[in-house]
Amino acid sequence: MTKFDEATQAIRVDETTYDVCLDTGYSIGGPLNGGYLMAVLLRAVVDASPHEHPVSTGAQFLRAPVPGPAQVRLEQLKAGRTAAMTRATLVQDGVSFIEALVTTATLGDVAPDWTGEPAAVLPPAEECVKLPDPKPESNMTLSAQMDMRFDPPTLGWLQGRPTGRPEARAYFRMTEPQDPDPYVLALAVDALPPVVFSAGARGWAPTVELTWHLRALPAPGWLTLVGSGRLISDGWFDEDVEVWDSAGRLVAQSRQLARVGRG
């Protein structure tokens, strides 16, 4: 069992309740990363489902939970032959922190009937750059879990040279040896710095809603994350992330609606 598998473990109490322990290693300056929290929820949902894969997850982030014990509460909304639908709620001390609607199904290993191309091609990994190590007092413990290599212009905001539009692109893998799976993809779709940083915004950009779809099971190796946005207006922005696997296949697509930071 990898560290990530352990940190996202959900232990069945009964058919509607799972015990989890939110890990301090997934903090982004205090709050826990939303992708990590979705992975925890999805462990419980899939364990309780007749199907194997979380094909669609729509999550509302109500409040930011703290590390430590929590529960996932499930309500089965439909158990169909092709797909099952479940409502999952992350609860801590009786308060709901995330509520998600999840569709599970079992994906086959088949070639696509039709596929688009990536919206952007990254330079080779050796020309890409890492984020500087976070200061210990920043409580960015998430950084140590992930190995990411960024397309250099999309980190220009670090040197005061944002590209002027919402974007972020990087190669992604877990730091420990771990092949990507649907839970790693849940982390990956929320792993990039907010795309608005490249448009000149700064500060904590809380996710309000994030929906992501698992489109295929990822091949082993690096993932490629292509993040973009369409509109920054009235304090709100959208962040679209596509995840491509090492075989060049679109394996996940996400969109989140978030608030622009005031930082």
Place this chain on the structure above:
Amino acid sequence: MTKFDEATQAIRVDETTYDVCLDTGYSIGGPLNGGYLMAVLLRAVVDASPHEHPVSTGAQFLRAPVPGPAQVRLEQLKAGRTAAMTRATLVQDGVSFIEALVTTATLGDVAPDWTGEPAAVLPPAEECVKLPDPKPESNMTLSAQMDMRFDPPTLGWLQGRPTGRPEARAYFRMTEPQDPDPYVLALAVDALPPVVFSAGARGWAPTVELTWHLRALPAPGWLTLVGSGRLISDGWFDEDVEVWDSAGRLVAQSRQLARVGRG
């Protein structure tokens, strides 16, 4: 009150229950249109919210309800100063048909800080074409409610000439005089024929999950719908729809995950 306002009316029973009457005029061959059903849900959500606008709606389509009386049941998940979050369930005869997580907020009338451009530009409306009138026995009553003018190549599938990729583009307005508002946008994001028809697929393509974000309040006049997809694989496809208003502003963006028809 327009016909659409009346067909989407939600009458407060108490703070968690609204009575609605699902209208036969929004049928797509039997089942009711998902966008129409979302509009009905959103009437209740917004009525019960301290905020004015449904900025984010993530809906799971569990089953297809029939026209006639139904209820919307609400659970308030969070009532914040910037945004409120509500779970809304469409119930008929004690069975849940749609479950949605909705974020409400109040959008201002401000210029965007940054905006992308439409992915495609439509020819002038007079060069665009209508869908042929449906046969009465097809029970496509929805068609009469909407005035849509399609970018001709994206209707090529009607003459056996699909473009070979998932796409659909059209100008959109209600048939009766009605300015677009957030409820009309809920209808608009699910109003195009399935984008997979342009890729050669046919038949009933049931929506499993649809998330859409209201990004600005639409100006009066025609809306422009730009629909596309990224992957058709293993019986699943995604449909992205952007809605632009007559002032050239991105007012809504949606993505649905749906099943490819066997037709």
